[in-house]
Amino acid sequence: MLRSILSSIFNFIYNPIRRPMRFLGWILPTLIKLKMPISRPNRRLLAIYDLSSQPFSIGDILIIQEASLILKEKRNIDQIDFAIVFNQRNPAAPDVAFDSITEANVLYHLASVLPAAQINPYLGSLFIFNSHTHFHRFIADNSDYYDIWPSAWDYTNKDYLYYSVFNEIVYDYYQEYRSIPRLPCRQFLIDDACSFYYRHVWPDIPVTVQTRNNPIFGTHRNVHMESWIKFFEDCRGRYPVKFIIVCSHSEIDDRLRQCPNVLIAKDFHTSVEQDLTLIHEAAIHMGSSSGMGTIALFNEKPYLIVNTDMDAKQYRGIIREESFLRFFFASPFQRFSLGKETAELLISEFSRMWSAINVDEWWTAEKMAKNSERKPLTWLR
Numbered sequence: 001m002l003r004s005i006l007s008s009i010f011n012f013i014y015n016p017i018r019r020p021m022r023f024l025g026w027i028l029p030t031l032i033k034l035k036m037p038i039s040r041p042n043r044r045l046l047a048i049y050d051l052s053s054q055p056f057s058i059g060d061i062l063i064i065q066e067a068s069l070i071l072k073e074k075r076n077i078d079q080i081d082f083a084i085v086f087n088q089r090n091p092a093a094p095d096v097a098f099d100s101i102t103e104a105n106v107l108y109h110l111a112s113v114l115p116a117a118q119i120n121p122y123l124g125s126l127f128i129f130n131s132h133t134h135f136h137r138f139i140a141d142n143s144d145y146y147d148i149w150p151s152a153w154d155y156t157n158k159d160y161l162y163y164s165v166f167n168e169i170v171y172d173y174y175q176e177y178r179s180i181p182r183l184p185c186r187q188f189l190i191d192d193a194c195s196f197y198y199r200h201v202w203p204d205i206p207v208t209v210q211t212r213n214n215p216i217f218g219t220h221r222n223v224h225m226e227s228w229i230k231f232f233e234d235c236r237g238r239y240p241v242k243f244i245i246v247c248s249h250s251e252i253d254d255r256l257r258q259c260p261n262v263l264i265a266k267d268f269h270t271s272v273e274q275d276l277t278l279i280h281e282a283a284i285h286m287g288s289s290s291g292m293g294t295i296a297l298f299n300e301k302p303y304l305i306v307n308t309d310m311d312a313k314q315y316r317g318i319i320r321e322e323s324f325l326r327f328f329f330a331s332p333f334q335r336f337s338l339g340k341e342t343a344e345l346l347i348s349e350f351s352r353m354w355s356a357i358n359v360d361e362w363w364t365a366e367k368m369a370k371n372s373e374r375k376p377l378t379w380l381r
Contacts, residue, residue, distance in 0.1 A: 044124055045077045046146040049117070051086035052132075053158035056098055056109055058272070059291030060162060061116035062183065066298050067165045068149070069181040070173045072122060075147050079124035082117045083138075084110070088130040106130075115272035119295070121186045166327075167316045174317075174329050183298035189277040196270075196278065200263060204242040205362055208279045210287030212307075213251040221289050221307045223341070225253050230343035231350070232259045239354060244282065246275045246292055283362065284353050286346070289336065302333035302353035306341040331356075 047068040054060055068080045091106035092098035101109050110128070117126055129135040139148065150161060174180055185193075197206045211223045235241060236259075245256055245264045256262050265275055276295050279285050285296040289308040296303040310325055312318045317328030324335040333356045337345060 043077060043145055043147055045072055045075065045080045046148045047071075047080060047082050048148065048150060048155060049082065049084045050132075050155060050158070051084065051092055052090070053093055054161060055093055055095065056101060056113055057291055058113050058116040059294035061113055062119070062276075062291070062294040062298075063162060063165050065116070065120045066181070066183050067161070067169045068120070069122070069183065070169050071147070071149055073181060074173070077147060078122070080120060080122045081125045081127065081146070082120075082123060083127040083129065083135065084114075084117065085129045085132060085135045087132060091130075112272070115276070116291075119183075119185055119189075119273060119276055121184055163314060167314075170329065171316050180298065180329050182300060183280075183295060185273075185277045185280050185295075189273055190281060192274060193277040193281040196268070196274075197281070200268070201242040201244070202363055204240050204261075205357065205359060206244055206278070206282045207241050207284045207286065208244045208246050208282040210279075210285075210290060210293045211245055211247045211251060211253065211256075212288030212290040213247070213253070221309060223288050223306065225255065227341050227343040227346060229255055229259065231346040232256075232262055234343065234347050235350065236261050239350075240359065244278055246279060246287070283357050284350070286350070297327070297330075297334075300331070302331070302356050303335075304346075304349045304353065305336045306345075308336040308338060310336055 045068055047064055049061060049064055054064075068082075071077070072080055086092070086106065088106070089103050091103065092101040114126075117123070127138070129138065139146075150159070150164075154161070154164070170180055184190075209228070211225070211228065213222050213225075232243060235243075241261060243259075243262045245252070245262060245266075247264075247266070249266050252264055252266060256264060265278060270278070272292075275292060279292060279295050280299060282301070284301060285293060285299075285303040287293055287304075287306065289305050289310075293303070293305055296305075308325065310318075312320060312325055315327075319326040319328060319330075321335065323338045325338065326332070326335050333353050335349070337349070
């Protein structure tokens with residue numbers, strides 16, 4: 001009984017000050033080091049992705065990558081280090097979508113999202129910490145090397161970073177410069193994507209389509225496959241286009257293989273990084289509101305994202321165009337559609353986006369010669 005009473009008193013006192021204590025545990029060692037007369041080497045940006053507050057999501061990691069590019073430019077930093085942090089016993093944020101992620105399989109699931117952390121060509125080091133305590137010690141020991149984002153307050157408060165990236169970091173940068181850094185891919189991946197298109201798409205123009213089909217989570221964002229098949233049939237013979245389907249193996253619809261103007265990327269054993277680069281290098285991107293397509297948001301090429309569940313009230317500067325939404329930094333050919341897609345919508349929007357493409361610029365003699373010499377990436381085993 002006495003132990004229970006003492007425990008209740010302790011929790012009553014400790015819980016309100018727990019977060020400030022964690023904050024000071026990070027900040028105080030840093031302040032002490034800043035006052036020490038030691039040499040300060042060239043600093044890097046350290047971007048933190050804490051899986052106890054951020055989702056196991058390719059899309060969210062790509063959004064953090066975009067934020068890191070903006071901070072890199074504003075702080076005049078050359079390289080970006082990326083730290084993924086999680087609690088070994090409870091590795092994922094409390095969400096039904098991540099209930100299957102456990103202490104035993106966290107690294108297996110982590111491997112599926114790591115490629116999004118590696119897509120950035122300015123990436124220096126990639127860290128994985130399975131202990132917040134060990135990560136805090138790393139910060140204390142290496143603070144002289146880093147500008148750190150998010151702030152200790154946001155990290156300790158476990159804020160979800162998605163909205164602050166769009167509404168603060170991207171928005172403020174755009175207001176100042178009227179443009180944003182484009183999220184690039186590493187050059188060897190770009191070369192591989194161009195070679196893929198030369199070998200499997202030429203003389204047609206590549207257009208990527210993400211066909212999300214998750215039977216468990218966010219089913220309202222899954223594609224309406226019948227509408228897409230009608231759309232592909234309508235495009236056949238009208239446009240010199242090959243549609244490249246980007247999805248996981250489990251999401252492949254066999255009906256797509258009956259469409260002569262459609263290729264399925266996974267039939268060529270592409271990795272996540274290669275799929276992302278195929279989207280990045282395509283003339284147009286279309287498809288589900290889902291993780292992989294996020295890389296198209298920070299590109300200059302036209303895109304149409306369907307079945308979005310975006311709430312316009314949560315975004316600063318969002319532009320509404322009838323049944324479409326558009327980011328403040330996006331062109332008129334880069335839109336999200338509200339509601340379930342139809343074949344008529346896809347046909348109409350593709351015609352709009354196609355008008356922005358210069359077909360003659362795609363397969364120049366120089367470009368074809370350059371890509372004909374490249375060999376596909378191989379995997380050592």
